[in-house]
Amino acid sequence: YLNASWNSSQEKNIKKKIVLTAIFLILIWILGFYLYTTYTNIEISESEYKTQKTLSTEEEQTVETIEENSTKIADIIEETTQSVVGISKLKSAGSSIFGTSNEEELGLGTGIIITEDGYILSNEHVTGEKYSKCYITLEDGKKYTGTVMWSDESVDLSITKIDAKNLKYVTLGDSDKIRVGETVYAIGNPIGFEFRRTVTSGIISAKNRSIKLEEGEKQTYMSDLIQTDATINPGNSGGPLITPSGEVIGINTVKISSAEGIGFAIPINVVKNVIESFKNTGNFEQATMGIYAYDKEVIPYLNSGLSFEDGIYVAQITKGGPASNTELKEGDIILSIDENKLSTMNDLREYIYTKKPGDTVNLKITRGKINKQITITLGKKER
Numbered sequence: 001y002l003n004a005s006w007n008s009s010q011e012k013n014i015k016k017k018i019v020l021t022a023i024f025l026i027l028i029w030i031l032g033f034y035l036y037t038t039y040t041n042i043e044i045s046e047s048e049y050k051t052q053k054t055l056s057t058e059e060e061q062t063v064e065t066i067e068e069n070s071t072k073i074a075d076i077i078e079e080t081t082q083s084v085v086g087i088s089k090l091k092s093a094g095s096s097i098f099g100t101s102n103e104e105e106l107g108l109g110t111g112i113i114i115t116e117d118g119y120i121l122s123n124e125h126v127t128g129e130k131y132s133k134c135y136i137t138l139e140d141g142k143k144y145t146g147t148v149m150w151s152d153e154s155v156d157l158s159i160t161k162i163d164a165k166n167l168k169y170v171t172l173g174d175s176d177k178i179r180v181g182e183t184v185y186a187i188g189n190p191i192g193f194e195f196r197r198t199v200t201s202g203i204i205s206a207k208n209r210s211i212k213l214e215e216g217e218k219q220t221y222m223s224d225l226i227q228t229d230a231t232i233n234p235g236n237s238g239g240p241l242i243t244p245s246g247e248v249i250g251i252n253t254v255k256i257s258s259a260e261g262i263g264f265a266i267p268i269n270v271v272k273n274v275i276e277s278f279k280n281t282g283n284f285e286q287a288t289m290g291i292y293a294y295d296k297e298v299i300p301y302l303n304s305g306l307s308f309e310d311g312i313y314v315a316q317i318t319k320g321g322p323a324s325n326t327e328l329k330e331g332d333i334i335l336s337i338d339e340n341k342l343s344t345m346n347d348l349r350e351y352i353y354t355k356k357p358g359d360t361v362n363l364k365i366t367r368g369k370i371n372k373q374i375t376i377t378l379g380k381k382e383r
Contacts, residue, residue, distance in 0.1 A: 076246040077185060081197045083113040083170045084239060086137040086189050087126050087146075087160075110188040110239035111136070111160065112248065114172075115279050118144075118164040121271065122238030123253055124151040127158045130383055136162050139197070150274060150284050151383075155349060156222065156253055157271050159278060170240060172275070173247030175226065175267035180204050183244055184228055186252055186263070188236030202230030202261070208344060209264060210297035211254070221298045224346040225264040226250045232263030241265040270346045273353040287355045287378040290321020293334065295344045311335040311366070312342050322379040327372065328365065336364045352378070 087109045109126030113119070120136060127134045130151045136144045144162035151158035182204050189196045206227040213220045228241060232255045241250035250265030277284040293312045294302065302315065311333040317323050334342055338361055342348055355361065357380035365372050 073244050076244070077187070077199055077242075079168075080170060080240065080242055080246050081187055081199070082139050082168045084139065084187050084189075084197055085111045085113060085120060086196060087111045087120075087122055087238060088135045088137075089126075089128055090135070108189055108235050109237045110235065110252070112238075112240045112251075113138075113167050113169045114159075114275050115169055116165065116167050118162040118167060119149075119275070119278050120146065120160045120162065121251065121275065122158055122160065123156050123251065124153055124158040125156055126238040127151070127160050129153075130158075134160060136160070138164075138167075149278065150286065152286070152381075154345075155266055155270055157251065157266060157274075159274065159284075170242075170248045171246060172268055172272060173243055173245075173249040175249045175269045178204055178207065178226065178243075178249055180206060184230055184249070185242050185244070186228065186230040186232055186236060186239060186265075187242065188232070188239030188252060190233035190235040198233075198236075200231040202228050205229050205262070208297060210295075210301075211256075211264065212301050213254070221294060221301060222253070222264070222266075223295055223298050224267060224270075224344045225253070226267055228263050228265060229261035230263065231261070232265075236263075267346060270349050271353070273350065285357055286381040287352055287357045287359060288322065288381040289352065289361070289376055290318040290323045290379060291328070292316040292318075293345065293348065295342075297344075308333055310341065310343060312345060312348060323376055326376050327374050328363065328376065329367065332365045332367050334363050334365050337361050339364075 109122060111120040111122035111126065114121045127146070127148050128151075130148050132148050134146050134148065136146045138144070142164075144164060146160040146162045149159050149161050180203075184202060184204055186200045186202070188198060190198050204226060208223075209225045209227045210221060210223040211225065213222060226241065226249070228250075230241070232252050236252045237254070239252045240248040241252055242248050248268050250267055251271075252263065252265045254264050256262040274284050274286075292315050294315055295312050296308055299306050299308075299313060302313075306313065314328065314330055314332045314334065317328065317330055334348070336342055337348065337351055340347070340351055352361075355378055357378055360375055360377050363374045363376060365374055
């Protein structure tokens with residue numbers, strides 16, 4: 001009896017397990033069917049599931065932009081070089097100064113065409129002083145004898161005239177708006193024929209730099225210069241320092257020979273009024289106050305005990321000059337001229353270049369604790 005009862009109980013348990021397993025499998029099947037029908041009917045909208053290689057696309061656009069900008073800059077530089085000329089103080093026996101002679105033999109330098117009728121801007125130390133002769137070779141190889149129509153030793157600039165028409169000339173920029181770190185390009189004729197119209201690139205390293213030049217026993221100072229690390233070599237003097245848009249913002253002049261990557265250019269704004277006068281009238285009569293003055297950047301070279309924030313320091317008054325018979329004295333600090341504040345020597349030069357001999361100017365000066373107003377009648381600078 002007991003054995004029969006145990007067998008009956010075991011049989012019931014087996015049937016129960018079979019039923020539970022069947023129910024579990026049915027539920028699994030139902031759940032699987034539900035999931036399958038649900039997800040196969042989901043519609044994926046394009047806006048929710050759109051593949052896009054964002055990084056790759058941006059890189060491709062950046063590369064294209066760089067290539068476009070590079071091509072544009074190359075075109076601008078190529079166009080600008082058409083207005084760059086070679087200048088020599090000595091006449092070459094060949095058809096061009098760009099011959100086999102080297103820079104030392106010919107005194108080779110650079111200049112830029114500033115008007116279509118043959119006015120050329122360069123350094124005075126390249127072309128020589130006013131009324132002297134120099135020899136010009138254009139980009140197309142044509143050679144001319146040039147006459148220096150204007151020069152100013154204090155800024156080492158000159159303007160030479162050649163008998164030519166319909167020349168391609170440069171575009172002048174605004175050197176007052178330049179910023180440290182901006183890209184610039186220097187163009188010039190370093191060394192000689194093999195490297196004519198060399199282009200170097202760099203940045204504006206600093207503004208309003210002052211340097212001391214020593215030639216034999218003579219010491220001079222150049223102030224308010226643009227410092228750049230664009231390579232400037234012998235022969236680059238007088239060439240343009242340009243922006244990526246092709247505007248000339250400076251004239252290359254000197255480099256520091258004891259260091260790499262330190263060159264200087266004269267800001268173009270200082271000579272704009274002179275250029276406009278030659279362009280409009282074919283002439284320029286330079287007025288002068290008859291003084292030598294320096295801004296605060298040069299003072300450490302002269303007198304370490306002197307300090308001032310604004311104005312320019314009168315270091316010397318030319319004997320017999322316009323200022324010699326006035327109340328102006330050496331050691332005075334000129335704060336303004338005709339109410340125009342002065343911070344640098346270029347401020348004074350730019351303003352004087354707008355005046356004519358015989359014009360009067362009113363100076364506000366300080367002498368220790370004394371402030372004075374002084375009127376000076378400008379004279380004519382002959383050389």
